[in-house]
Amino acid sequence: MRVLGFMTGTSLDAVDMAVLETDGETIEAFGPAGERKLSEPVRKLVLAATEAARGWERNSPEPGVFAEAAAAIAAGDVSSREMTEACLKRMTALNPKVKALAGLDEADALAQADAADAARAKGDALGALHGVPLAHKDMYYRRGRVSACGSAIRKDFRPDHTATALQRLDAAGALDIARLNMVEFAFGVTGHNDVVGTPRNPWNTDHMTGGSSSGSGVAVASRMCFGALGSDTGGSIRLPAACCGLVGMKPTYGRVSRHGAMPLAHSLDTVGPLTRTVRDNALIMQAIAGQDANDPVTAGTPVGDYLAGLDKDVRGLRVGLPESFFYDGVAPEVRTLVEASLKVFEDRGCEIVPVKIPDAVAVMNRLTNLITATEGAAVHSRWMETRAADYGPQTRARLAIGLFTPASLYLRVLTLRKQLVREFCGQVFGKVDVLHTPLMVMPVPTLAESNMSANPGFADYLLKIGHNTRPGNFLG
Known part of the structure; x- marks a missing residue:
């Protein structure tokens, strides 16, 4: 046996x-x-x-759960159907508890797996992700399939095109076996959704998942699939990754095409993966990164080999330790863990370099919120006029704020952004290779603590949750 x-x-x-x-x-x-x-x-x-x-x-410094699954399928040690059936059974058993799924077509998932196995049996060239079951945030369009975007307004929406990121994963051989729950229209950092229901953190269902890619974090953390796409406009990949114990990648703005992904704020939106390991994350990034004529902001910079450097020695790497902002208000238990992680870099030969953070970073959190609300309100203006009652209260309130942003203020912020990016990169990344910060300054809140509907001071609380993530979006 x-x-x-x-x-x-x-x-x-x-x-x-x-x-x-x-x-x-x-x-x-x-x-x-x-x-x-x-x-x-x-x-x-x-x-x-x-x-x-x-x-x-x-x-192993980089356990390759996804990588091993792909290798096992390619070698014939296990079939794609067996892996897919295992994921489907996991979904059936756990979803009533964690509410990760927005939609599941088991017959279609198994048909994809059988096609992957048939391609291998014929000796077809196999992609790096061949036959491995993934699932994605319910905002990535696939032609003819419902993409509800965590909302009632789009519960029957069937797009006429497929997202570039999904097309590239298809080309690499990955399976797309389920749609995953999310915050309504990706507008929220806690994971709550008053419209379609709130996913639960698989490590402790009394605590929040982080958002807005809540279902993606839950599905990967609870081993329903080997990886998932999320989106990040103010922390929406990184926060679920932090809350659910995963690796979350917010790529540089323009590195991955947003074509066919539901827009929230076009100046900030990014597309990236959530996975169990760094190596798995690099595998998905390798597949989806690159220029796309359908998204004019994608960069023409060639895509490098994201896997090549994973096993390199890090001795001599300059790790920046912020002297201000990113550690402001950090809870003692979070500080202890972050300092322990810094010690790992030090023990591996990295140089720890104290870094003065430009004072302007203090306004980036609020400026990111302003851009998100303003551009989001532009996207949703028609529905806000005709279907305002169909929004959840938190989403409706945040979009309504954006409707009142003066055009002159919005344009000044975009102009100021260029100046602040140059200043930050010069003062920080002119001195260090990476910046070491906590992702959240607090332990993972409970669902009750982070329930904005019951919290009259929700705006300040949201700023605190995204304190260390939104500057990354503002900077690109």
Whole structure:
């Protein structure tokens, strides 16, 4: 008997499912959440395999969960259908608790997997992501498929084109097996959605997921899929990654095409992946990055090899330690963990360099909010006139603020942005290679604490949650 694959909870005793092979026959054994219990011999075998895998992950700086899945499919060690069935069963078992899914067509998912297996059997050239099940935030358009964008207004919207990012993942062989929940129209950092329901953090369902890519964070963290696309306008990839224990990449503005992705604020919107590991993140970025004629702001800079540098020695890397702003108001428990992570860089030979942060960074949080609300209001102006009651109260309130921004103020902010970007990059990245900051200055809040509907001071609370993320969007 050999283990083909398994999915676990947070302890070695919490094996939720195993795919096994004995005497040439493939069988499935389900743990506590499923129909069948693991027999003691099978349980020991699965736990041994799980412990071996986790031992490899502990000893490797970059455990390649996604990468290993793709390699296993390419080698014929496991089929795409087996992996997809495992993900679908995980979704069925866990979604009632964590509410990650906006839409699921199991028949279509399995058809994609069968097509991937057939292509491999024929000897077709395989992409780097061939046959691996992904799922994406419900704002990436796929022709003919509903894309509700976390809203009631678009609950029946079927686009006539497919997002460039999805097309590129398709070309790399990845499967797209589900639509994932999100904050209404991607306008919120906590993950709450008063219209279609709020996803729950899989590590502790009493706490927020972060937003707006809430379902993407939940689905990947709870092992429903191997990776997911999110979007980031003020922290909406990085916050779910931080809250759910993942790697989230907000690419440089213009690195990845936004064509076919629901717009929020065109001056700030970026597209990127959430994954379990850095290597997995690089694999997806490698597939989706690059210039696109359908998105005129995409950069013509050639896409490098994002995987090539992952195993390089970091000795001599200049790591910037901010002397102000990014550590303002940091909770003691967060500071302790961030300082421990800084020690890891130091122990690996990096040079820790104190950096003076330009004073102007203090206004970037509010200026990012102003741009988002103003450009968002322009996108939504028609619906705000005709369907205002169909918005959730938080989204409606934030869009309404943007309707009253004077054009002269908005244009001055965009002009000032260029000056502040030059100043920041010169003073900071002229001295260091990377800037080391906490992602959030507070521990992950509970759903009750972060419920803006019950919090009259929600504007200041939102600023605090995005304190360290919005400057990144303002800077590009």
